[in-house]
Amino acid sequence: MTTGSPTKISTKAIAQEFLDSFDTFLFDCDGVLWLGSHLLPSIKETLGLLNQLGKQLVFVTNNSTKSRAAYTKKFASFGIDVKEDQIFTSGYASAVYVRDFLKLEPGKDKVWVFGESGISEELALMGFESLGGVDPRLDEAFDHKTSPFLVNGLDPNVRCVVAGLDTKINYHRLAVSLQYLQQEDKVHFVGTNVDSTFPQKGFIFPGAGSCIASLACSSGRTPIYCGKPNINMLNTIVSAKNLDKSRCCMVGDRLNTDIRFGVEGKLGGTLLVLTGIETEERALENTADHPNPKFYADKLGDVYELTH
């Protein structure tokens, strides 16, 4: 992969060149704008500057646990005004995939959800009835003789399993999901995102990919993934926003999801920020393991701080 040597945003001139190169900025959120509930320095100012310059801002997250509506509230809690149609979660991308690529019919076809409310809420907005997910009856210990999801047989209208991060993962959810996945000719298998872990407060916790891995193993099936770096996510955004990819920059904190997403999606550029899980050494190293970003910066806020 010949991506050239990454340029560090470390002077006013480079920051200005960076700003001039793109019309649309696609941001990963956690690790870029904030860490958990802590907003990173000069983020409000940077986003304000971009708005002032007439740039289009899009927020792209692999977090499927929250819906886009819930994400606008998270932005608002930091005093940042972002509209729902600027936000793309892997749960939303999965719902778009179900509707536009699998062509399932709202009102008729149903979806079995293994995951949190961010998936079923997006499906509901498109008119899809979903089963499973956060249904509290799935919190009960599993017994095939009494499970309300098995005693009367499987729902014949379920045509897809959408699976994502599920902090309520249990045997009941895994066992019923597997029954649907065994209908291989009839029921599609969609995964929100492939991330095996995510960082939080100094820990590394199991991510969507490792929840989905259990279902993939038991069913012997490989899901279609919709989140970054899969091109399904980018197709959803480009088509919704009618974007000129050459004038887009992907901003993220992970080389193998965010930066890969931008590089493989043939966007005009990529910016790696070092406020998440990557280091300057990794950004610069030449390896087949990950792509290199076009730009990198200690933090996103440097774009504002260097130009003011």
Place this chain on the structure above:
Amino acid sequence: MTTGSPTKISTKAIAQEFLDSFDTFLFDCDGVLWLGSHLLPSIKETLGLLNQLGKQLVFVTNNSTKSRAAYTKKFASFGIDVKEDQIFTSGYASAVYVRDFLKLEPGKDKVWVFGESGISEELALMGFESLGGVDPRLDEAFDHKTSPFLVNGLDPNVRCVVAGLDTKINYHRLAVSLQYLQQEDKVHFVGTNVDSTFPQKGFIFPGAGSCIASLACSSGRTPIYCGKPNINMLNTIVSAKNLDKSRCCMVGDRLNTDIRFGVEGKLGGTLLVLTGIETEERALENTADHPNPKFYADKLGDVYELTH
């Protein structure tokens, strides 16, 4: 794999030849002797005949949820007298592996268990303290700020994670197990068995392999598996019983675990019974996907019925 054409045990002469060929019989249990709580036909009579002929009987199960002691009670409930030292579970094989191959020290080194009581009970009999497993504090919703397994740091004496089927699988168990697995240089990773599913009452449910798959994905590590068809299980049995492998026959209902176990372990013979998940067609087909058995039978009880 040139294993010759399987011989069906369908006449008295063949049954007699089968009996004469071996001194020791290794039996898988579920699908061979019983289905769940239902004893299969002529099993008591067949085991009685083998005992009468002076054959040695060993019972080998990938079920890690019960200890060997608990298994003797299951046999007793069918009126079959079996001693604990005739039983080898994948949980016991894992505990033997921890002691004899990893050479961990009882009383000093500890084991983090992801799985049911059949693992920790076997470890305890060898003097190993285990953590995790069925500890009810792991049934609580996970919060890294309050989890009693994280607030005071990880236990520095844990040197191994043993993972198996866990019908109490939840995010708390997955998250804490991952913290130990991240200590890659210090903490070994042992899986009881690789089976991705198991059949029960007409359903196929998630097995140990699909629970372990989630931990393997999040940690980026591959466990050492101890159950069938892994040679670790056979080594444990051969050494404990001082067996002549050429005079041993493995009896099972799964080509890719039981029969593979016998063939790759270079036992004198194998018998596939069709009371579990395999068919006559599969037993006879010539494919690289699975080995063929030396003998097969509609049911194990035919060995008795044909000779009486």
